[in-house]
Amino acid sequence: MTVYEKVFLSAKNGRAAHVVLLDPDKLTKESAGDTASRCSKAGVDALFVGGSTASPELLNEIVYSIKENSSIPVILFPGGADQIVKHADAILFMSLLSGRNPRFLVEEPLKGVHLIRDYNIETIGMGYLLIESDKPSAVERVSQTNPLPRSKPELAADHALMAQYFGMKAVYLEGGSGVGLPVPLEMIQKVKEAISIPLITGGGLRTPEAVTERVKCGADIIVTGNVLEAKGTDTLLNELVSAVHTAR
Numbered sequence: 403m404t405v406y407e408k409v410f411l412s413a414k415n416g417r418a419a420h421v422v423l424l425d426p427d428k429l430t431k432e433s434a435g436d437t438a439s440r441c442s443k444a445g446v447d448a449l450f451v452g453g454s455t456a457s458p459e460l461l462n463e464i465v466y467s468i469k470e471n472s473s474i475p476v477i478l479f480p481g482g483a484d485q486i487v488k489h490a491d492a493i494l495f496m497s498l499l500s501g502r503n504p505r506f507l508v509e510e511p512l513k514g515v516h517l518i519r520d521y522n523i524e525t526i527g528m529g530y531l532l533i534e535s536d537k538p539s540a541v542e543r544v545s546q547t548n549p550l551p552r553s554k555p556e557l558a559a560d561h562a563l564m565a566q567y568f569g570m571k572a573v574y575l576e577g578g579s580g581v582g583l584p585v586p587l588e589m590i591q592k593v594k595e596a597i598s599i600p601l602i603t604g605g606g607l608r609t610p611e612a613v614t615e616r617v618k619c620g621a622d623i624i625v626t627g628n629v630l631e632a633k634g635t636d637t638l639l640n641e642l643v644s645a646v647h648t649a650r
């Protein structure tokens with residue numbers, strides 16, 4: 403079974419999935435294995451790894467250490483073509499469709515194709531849509547692109563449908579890591595109505611209520627990142643995972 407079938411399609415057709423985003427810059431190869439087994443124990447369905455400025459060497463060690471210590475699927479979530487490493491189970495092969503910067507629309511994905519082929523990593527084509535929040539997100543700064551306005555759910559739905567028509571296998575509505583305002587519920591609903599591929603959302607989700615509402619509105623996969631460092635993490639993580647799994 404592919405990672406796409408196991409994680410994405412089961413989240414769409416059965417109970418929703420909870421994915422934890424691990425930032426390699428905040429980990430060492432020692433702490434990565436431990437973090438992965440904590441996530442696995444809490445019932446997290448998969449890990450996204452990447453999205454930062456981490457060096458390929460560190461990323462490689464981290465992914466290796468996670469695979470040594472747990473059986474949880476590891477999916478690369480690369481900030482650029484230099485974040486493609488061996489041992490990962492799959493990679494989000496994505497294009498920043500909300501932006502108009504050729505580098506993140508086509509150039510970075512293009513740079514990655516040979517390594518992905520040589521490492522034989524499963525690709526999950528994904529349309530990545532950055533949504534406006536209360537403050538500029540790191541993705542906005544790094545990609546030098548404008549997010550889609552919060553007040554235009556129809557525009558987000560059209561971008562999502564474009565991703566589907568391109569043959570992409572999922573759409574990610576990204577609020578931005580650590581933001582105060584997650585993707586609006588109405589937007590999740592409109593996007594869900596427009597597409598039939600799995601819908602992922604994350605950014606600024608910190609409570610069981612916030613994740614439950616988003617699954618009820620149609621999100622298939624919920625991503626949390628920063629919450630891993632919060633106080634009483636394991637209890638909160640358990641609550642979040644259980645909220646995602648039981649929301650439908």
Ligand code: 1GP
Binds near residue numbers: 603606629
């Ligand atoms: C970023 O959506 C993720 O891609 C995670 O965001 O760190 O705010 O949970 P947080």
